[in-house]
Amino acid sequence: MxxxxxxxxxxxxxxxxxxxxxxxxxxxxxxxxxxxxxxxxxxxxxxxxxxxxxxxxxxxxxxxxxxxxxxxxxxxxxxxxxxxxxxxxxxxxxxxxxxxxxxxxxxxxxxxxxxxxxxxxxxxxxxxxxxxxxxxxTYPKDHNQYVNDVNKKHNGAAKRLARQVKIWKYLRNVPVSSCYLEMRSAKHLDGEIVYSALWDLYLALNKMHAVGLASMNDPTGLGSRFGSCSSDSNREDALSKLSTAVSRAQKAKDFHQDGENEKSIEQLKLLFNQ
Missing domain, CATH: 3.30.460.10 (Beta Polymerase, domain 2)
Known part of the structure; x- marks a missing residue:
């Protein structure tokens, strides 16, 4: 099978x-x-x-x-x-x-x-x-609690999604902050009613691309804004790789919706450099 x-x-x-x-x-x-x-x-x-x-x-x-x-x-x-x-x-x-x-x-x-x-x-x-x-x-205890609350709301999916986006970062050598990716992933799922693995992987990546990896407000309302990259050159590199990632994640979820699992997996392998 x-x-x-x-x-x-x-x-x-x-x-x-x-x-x-x-x-x-x-x-x-x-x-x-x-x-x-x-x-x-x-x-x-x-x-x-x-x-x-x-x-x-x-x-x-x-x-x-x-x-x-x-x-x-x-x-x-x-x-x-x-x-x-x-x-x-x-x-x-x-x-x-x-x-x-x-x-x-x-x-x-x-x-x-x-x-x-x-x-x-x-x-x-x-x-x-x-x-x-x-x-x-910074308010690390409050930030962790925020992610924990979203994670509980979606039965563990917030941390799973954050880990997947970080896997992409490391395997594709993307110069973007891991903390930024985690908070963006949690904030995305905080606004969702249900979790769907391929859809939410695509949506989380696409939302970050749509805002150009802009700094995000602290979702707890307590601390400083979360920056994405340490320099303009790193941000340009990260955005280029993010654009490719969004395209591959979209194709993966579209192929999956159409019942074409092999093609969907091919796109996931490209996304994660497997």
Missing amino acids: TQSAIAWLDELTRLYTPTASEFDAARRHRQSIEIRLNTYLGLHEMFEIGSLRHGTGVWNRSDADFLVSLKGIQPGSPWTMLNRVKNTLQERFPSTTVTIRRPAVVCRFSDADVEIVPAYPGAGGYLIANPSDGWMK
């Missing part, structure tokens, strides 16, 4: 779901990082954020992310904060490559990459380094 296009997409999604070992490897480093930063810089709290923790990560692609809320007076420049954290961790882990990738400090351990997002608490949220310049306010 011919495999359906939806079954093929489900299989791909399962294939790129992170394994338990990915979680374990990253979390093994948490305690030593937390002790080091608390001892030398002072911490209010450290907690896990990002796609691995939140259930939208991609196998062998997503890092473990932790937000660290620092004590003390917030410096004028986020670069001061980032360099303090980088230097403190580099001294603790001299054989590990430690770099700054705004808004995070990345520790590239031999068994896992761990991203530390330094922050200062403020008015219910956190001030972190803006990827472009200056400071930005």
